[in-house]
Amino acid sequence: MGSVSTIVSSSARTGANALFAHHPMGVSTGVFDESRNAWEQLVGEACGVSTYAVELSALSEEELPGLVAYLASEPRLPFRYVSVHAPTKNRQLDDAVSARALGDLPLWVRSIVTHPDGLRDLAPYRELGTRLVLENMDDRKSTGRVADELELVFDELPHAGFCLDVAHVHAIDPTMAAGHELLDRFRSRLRQVHLSSLSGGHHVPLTEDDEVLFADVLGRCSDVPWILEARPPERWLAELTATKVVAVGGSPPTGRP
Numbered sequence: 001m002g003s004v005s006t007i008v009s010s011s012a013r014t015g016a017n018a019l020f021a022h023h024p025m026g027v028s029t030g031v032f033d034e035s036r037n038a039w040e041q042l043v044g045e046a047c048g049v050s051t052y053a054v055e056l057s058a059l060s061e062e063e064l065p066g067l068v069a070y071l072a073s074e075p076r077l078p079f080r081y082v083s084v085h086a087p088t089k090n091r092q093l094d095d096a097v098s099a100r101a102l103g104d105l106p107l108w109v110r111s112i113v114t115h116p117d118g119l120r121d122l123a124p125y126r127e128l129g130t131r132l133v134l135e136n137m138d139d140r141k142s143t144g145r146v147a148d149e150l151e152l153v154f155d156e157l158p159h160a161g162f163c164l165d166v167a168h169v170h171a172i173d174p175t176m177a178a179g180h181e182l183l184d185r186f187r188s189r190l191r192q193v194h195l196s197s198l199s200g201g202h203h204v205p206l207t208e209d210d211e212v213l214f215a216d217v218l219g220r221c222s223d224v225p226w227i228l229e230a231r232p233p234e235r236w237l238a239e240l241t242a243t244k245v246v247a248v249g250g251s252p253p254t255g256r257p
Helices: 039-047 062-071 093-104 123-130 147-156 165-174 177-189 206-222 236-239
Strands: 025-028 055-056 081-085 111-114 132-134 161-163 190-195 196-200 202-204 227-228
Touching: 025 132, 039 062, 039 093, 055 062, 055 227, 062 093, 062 165, 081 190, 111 123, 111 161, 111 190, 123 206, 132 190, 147 177, 147 190, 161 165, 161 177, 165 177, 165 190, 165 196, 165 206, 177 206, 190 206
Parallel strands: 025 055, 025 227, 055 081, 081 111, 111 132, 132 161, 161 190, 190 227
Antiparallel strands: 196 202
16 A cells, blocks of 8 residues: 655645645545445555545445445554544435444544434434534535534534534535634534535535635644545645655554554
8 A cells, every 4th residue: 555644844834825734634535436345445545645544435325334344354554543434325224223333333443424414313323422423514405504503413412523524614605604603613523624625516626716715714623634525636746745654663553543
């Protein structure tokens, strides 16, 4: 697997455009559509972006058993932070069965991200405790979009964390004020960020205009992993590949913290 880091020199951080310098940064395996369900290959492609953080994406319910089996095989993963995006499409299982399946993920999977609008019975998800992470929704959804709507879900899942999707915020509020309100309300729950732009409802590489627009909100999220939900912008590639990971003791780190 690759050994690319998202760490760059401190001098790069002082530039006007320094979002690429955030650490830790990683990528969602959902970016690599052509490799879906081939988990070893997906992990290898994710390492080509960053070996520090990753979100293993099982957006369709039929993908989850393969992911559970792959992780149960105890693969040696280099990532310091691993999250899983729970199924939100083609769901057939009821919430109790779905929550039990997610609970089978290894404990070193730190966050299990899901969409609040798809949870019908919230009670079974309480068993996931602090590993459950709720993501704010975009303008295509009927709930889970803004702070007041999310607060109703957090009231029922008091230990759950929060994933801020900045592109979803922009779809709801082009001024990004809704993002500040979400952070004002749920900053103590923040576990990770989803970073991309949106075009026609699809995640696409972060545009230069959005990079400027999102900067103030992202500046309040400097201590959590940022997960790219599209390939890195071309303008970032030279910086993202500038620094190689050096494994301590000459052996690769394990995915199990």
